[in-house]
Amino acid sequence: MTIIAETDRLVIRTWIPQDDAEQALKIYSDPEVTRFFSSTKASDVEQMVNILERWLKRATQLNNGTGLWAMVLKETGEIVGTILLILLKGNDGQFTEDYEIGWHLKKSAWGKGYATEAAIAIINYGFNILNLREIYSIANQDNIASIRVTQRLGMVPLGSTNKYHNKKLELFKLSAPTQ
Numbered sequence: 001m002t003i004i005a006e007t008d009r010l011v012i013r014t015w016i017p018q019d020d021a022e023q024a025l026k027i028y029s030d031p032e033v034t035r036f037f038s039s040t041k042a043s044d045v046e047q048m049v050n051i052l053e054r055w056l057k058r059a060t061q062l063n064n065g066t067g068l069w070a071m072v073l074k075e076t077g078e079i080v081g082t083i084l085l086i087l088l089k090g091n092d093g094q095f096t097e098d099y100e101i102g103w104h105l106k107k108s109a110w111g112k113g114y115a116t117e118a119a120i121a122i123i124n125y126g127f128n129i130l131n132l133r134e135i136y137s138i139a140n141q142d143n144i145a146s147i148r149v150t151q152r153l154g155m156v157p158l159g160s161t162n163k164y165h166n167k168k169l170e171l172f173k174l175s176a177p178t179q
């Protein structure tokens with residue numbers, strides 16, 4: 001297990017598939033949470049273990065500092081969601097060179113500022129540790145909660161795009177501060 005970042009309330013760390021799957025399932029078996037993305041849905045612990053193992057394997061293979069990580073509440077050890085920094089896939093299913101930040105919270109953890117808090121830490125990680133120049137976010141136009149997070153982060157709306165996932169999506173961008 002590797003800790004990626006820490007905030008006031010959260011530890012952001014790599015997943016431990018066997019130990020974490022039950023808690024992760026609370027996020028990825030809820031249709032309200034997965035409403036706007038098709039790739040990650042699970043209906044039992046075994047499926048969830050497989051997904052978490054796939055994420056870890058991909059991060060190891062790519063070895064570029066990207067990944068999908070658990071957000072863990074420091075106070076209780078509860079896993080409240082996922083924060084991710086990954087390469088966006090183009091319409092052909094291949095990785096592009098565009099880095100995407102994203103967030104998935106279990107419903108009981110909505111409205112508490114965890115997505116924004118974790119994203120600020122991962123944006124710093126992306127700019128300062130990975131030396132990225134730009135970080136993007138994508139959202140379905142109806143995903144108001146996610147678009148609000150991009151606004152809180154000061155991301156710039158670039159309008160809709162058809163470049164990724166064979167879907168029309170709203171695109172947001174944050175540039176690294178210039179020195």
Ligand SMILES: CC(C)(COP(=O)(O)OP(=O)(O)OC[C@H]1O[C@@H](n2cnc3c(N)ncnc32)[C@H](O)[C@@H]1OP(=O)(O)O)[C@@H](O)C(=O)NCCC(=O)NCCS
Pocket residue numbers: 032033034036037102103104105106109110111112113114115116117139143145146148149
């Ligand atoms: C998108 C998603 C993560 C947004 O969650 P969220 O809880 O609205 O976002 P945040 O964690 O940033 O929380 C912001 C809210 O917490 C409140 N908040 C901020 N800081 C806070 C703090 N320190 N303490 C308590 N509350 C706080 C804010 O006032 C805000 O509430 P508001 O929207 O009523 O103004 C969540 O809706 C979700 O998981 N959706 C499903 C997955 C999804 O679609 N993900 C993105 C697309 S792939």
